[in-house]
Amino acid sequence: xxxxxxxxxxxxxxxxxxxxxxxxxxxxxxxxxxxxxxxxxxxxxxxxxxxxxxxxxxxxxxxxxxxxxxxxxxxxxxxxxxxxxxxxxxxxxxxxxxxxxxxxxxxxxxxxxxxxx
Amino acid sequence: xxxxxxxxxxxxxxxxxxxxxxxxxxxxxxxxxxxxxxxxxxxxxxxxxxxxxxxxxxxxxxxxxxxxxxxxxxxxxxxxxxxxxxxxxxxxxxxxxxxxxxxxxxxxxxxxxxxx
Numbered sequence: 001x002x003x004x005x006x007x008x009x010x011x012x013x014x015x016x017x018x019x020x021x022x023x024x025x026x027x028x029x030x031x032x033x034x035x036x037x038x039x040x041x042x043x044x045x046x047x048x049x050x051x052x053x054x055x056x057x058x059x060x061x062x063x064x065x066x067x068x069x070x071x072x073x074x075x076x077x078x079x080x081x082x083x084x085x086x087x088x089x090x091x092x093x094x095x096x097x098x099x100x101x102x103x104x105x106x107x108x109x110x111x112x113x114x115x116x117x
Numbered sequence: 118x119x120x121x122x123x124x125x126x127x128x129x130x131x132x133x134x135x136x137x138x139x140x141x142x143x144x145x146x147x148x149x150x151x152x153x154x155x156x157x158x159x160x161x162x163x164x165x166x167x168x169x170x171x172x173x174x175x176x177x178x179x180x181x182x183x184x185x186x187x188x189x190x191x192x193x194x195x196x197x198x199x200x201x202x203x204x205x206x207x208x209x210x211x212x213x214x215x216x217x218x219x220x221x222x223x224x225x226x227x228x229x230x231x232x233x
Contacts, residue, residue: 109159
């Protein structure tokens with residue numbers, strides 16, 4: 001029978017081009033965001049983070065943009081390489097005021113990036 | 118190179134058997150998380166600990182799953198009895214839990230569980 005699973009959004013990009021991966025987050029109270037990369041057969045790997053008091057943060061070949069007005073996060077990868085092929089997840093942290101603090105991350109469903117050589 | 122270590126990497130078992138998955142968090146990290154990843158549900162949080170105390174296990178089926186931290190260098194996730202629907206990849210992650218990077222989680226390579 002046909003298997004039913006998550007239909008991940010897929011982005012196909014030519015090697016050397018720039019990639020933009022988008023994420024809509026759920027909670028307007030979230031104040032911290034992370035992008036993770038997951039290669040096949042591996043665990044998610046931290047790429048870059050941003051706090052809600054910023055709207056842009058740059059790393060090596062990656063830039064994260066945050067638009068709190070529309071609860072939108074994007075990851076830009078410059079000069080995409082075959083090694084960038086993976087599933088990319090955004091994650092958000094929503095603070096609590098219980099005293100213990102919240103360490104949980106809520107993960108999005110992911111976007112699959114395929115790089116065409 | 119500090120990393121989260123999970124064992125075993127793969128486990129195949131029969132329905133009804135007990136399964137124990139182990140995790141060694143990064144030395145000095147005081148938060149530990151257990152996740153399950155499936156094609157259907159994506160990445161789901163099962164339980165997490167801070168300073169070895171369970172903070173939230175609401176994502177875990179309590180009748181068959183249990184999570185513990187016997188000491189700061191070991192976290193365990195047990196399933197008893199296992200069922201075919203438990204087949205998934207189970208990830209452990211740890212985080213510093215303090216400082217600017219307190220919410221970053223570092224993941225292990227996962228345990229791929231198949232219950233026949």
